Amino acid sequence: MKAIVLEKAGGVENLKIKDIEKPSLKSNEVLVETKAIGINPADWKVRSEEQALKMLIGATENVILGWDVAGVIAEVGNEVTGFKVGDKVFGMINFPGSGKAYAEYVAAPADQLAVLPEGTSFEEAAASTLAALTALQAITDRVKKDDRVLIHAGSGGVGHFAIQIGKSKGAYVLATSSAKNKDFVLSLGADEHIDYRTQKFEEVAADVDFVLDPMGGEVLLNSVKVMKEGGAIVSLAIFEVPADVKELADKVGVTVTPLLVKSNGDDMKTIADLLEAGTVKAHVSKTFSFENMGDVHNEVQSGRTVGKVVVSL
Numbered sequence: 045m046k047a048i049v050l051e052k053a054g055g056v057e058n059l060k061i062k063d064i065e066k067p068s069l070k071s072n073e074v075l076v077e078t079k080a081i082g083i084n085p086a087d088w089k090v091r092s093e094e095q096a097l098k099m100l101i102g103a104t105e106n107v108i109l110g111w112d113v114a115g116v117i118a119e120v121g122n123e124v125t126g127f128k129v130g131d132k133v134f135g136m137i138n139f140p141g142s143g144k145a146y147a148e149y150v151a152a153p154a155d156q157l158a159v160l161p162e163g164t165s166f167e168e169a170a171a172s173t174l175a176a177l178t179a180l181q182a183i184t185d186r187v188k189k190d191d192r193v194l195i196h197a198g199s200g201g202v203g204h205f206a207i208q209i210g211k212s213k214g215a216y217v218l219a220t221s222s223a224k225n226k227d228f229v230l231s232l233g234a235d236e237h238i239d240y241r242t243q244k245f246e247e248v249a250a251d252v253d254f255v256l257d258p259m260g261g262e263v264l265l266n267s268v269k270v271m272k273e274g275g276a277i278v279s280l281a282i283f284e285v286p287a288d289v290k291e292l293a294d295k296v297g298v299t300v301t302p303l304l305v306k307s308n309g310d311d312m313k314t315i316a317d318l319l320e321a322g323t324v325k326a327h328v329s330k331t332f333s334f335e336n337m338g339d340v341h342n343e344v345q346s347g348r349t350v351g352k353v354v355v356s357l
């Protein structure tokens with residue numbers, strides 16, 4: 045099969061298409077014939093930094109990147125129940141860890157997958173994995189009806205799912221992006237748009253119950269200033285809460301929680317249900333070919349992605 049192998053950390057020129065053996069299956073896994081792959085900022089970050097590669101994947105040479113896959117089951121491991129050959133499935137494979145999704149076939153633990161909902165394309169499904177799981181895992185159990193919710197980077201991969209999931213909980217959603225993405229953000233259901241380039245969100249937003257922060261730094265610190273007492277911030281950009289953020293958060297009675305998304309088949313089924321019901325829709329703004337993986341990395345690395353970009357096989 046063809047796979048894209050990262051020879052070592054560095055630029056996109058280190059991503060090479062190679063012919064390698066199909067993965068062999070463990071008893072709890074299925075073999076997925078890949079139809080589409082979702083690409084995330086994590087992909088270019090681990091590609092370019094040896095330390096990140098080692099930390100997340102556990103190896104630094106000749107590794108296959110990628111976690112987000114949608115495809116068709118080609119083989120089923122001995123102990124797998126609930127899936128059969130021919131099923132269309134999607135999921136985020138072995139995150140944090142090595143998912144090896146940049147390949148024509150991917151060995152995936154069955155308990156990390158869900159069946160594609162009727163009417164969802166492979167590209168939309170591949171888009172609705174890491175980013176959608178992150179939004180779901182951040183918001184479920186923290187947001188309730190009528191909460192005021194602030195989603196930073198509402199036009200990005202995580203943000204565009206977070207707005208929709210926040211609305212599905214009955215929250216009042218404020219979301220930031222630049223002006224060019226205002227209409228997109230409002231079309232997702234956001235009640236208010238804040239242009240972070242011309243407005244200071246900390247002067248516009250107030251009495252917020254929940255913030256989703258993918259940025260860290262000043263955005264995280266200033267987010268504390270817009271919160272109600274008892275509010276919760278989930279940050280995707282930190283492993284530990286910085287001392288200045290903790291001090292201010294303690295003073296105003298706000299919790300700040302770092303979140304690292306985790307593979308989870310039950311959460312994937314929740315996403316499948318949301319897609320099927322039309323409550324959540326994946327916005328795929330660009331589709332690339334497998335051969336052009338370097339271009340996708342450059343696109344995502346630009347930080348200007350609208351919704352998701354995916355690779356189609």
Ligand SMILES: NC(=O)c1ccc[n+]([C@@H]2O[C@H](COP(=O)([O-])OP(=O)(O)OC[C@H]3O[C@@H](n4cnc5c(N)ncnc54)[C@H](OP(=O)(O)O)[C@@H]3O)[C@@H](O)[C@H]2O)c1
Nearest residue numbers: 085178197199200201202221222240258280303304305349
């Ligand atoms: N911890 C975790 O488990 C986890 C999981 C997923 C993602 N993440 C991290 O979360 C971040 C976001 O991920 P993503 O997939 O949503 O990224 P993305 O799709 O690349 O986000 C791009 C979007 O961010 C917006 N943006 C950029 N700078 C902004 C700012 N200062 N304020 C508001 N919006 C801004 C851009 O809008 P404009 O073009 O309009 O500026 C663009 O639409 C990344 O750093 C990623 O690594 C962490």
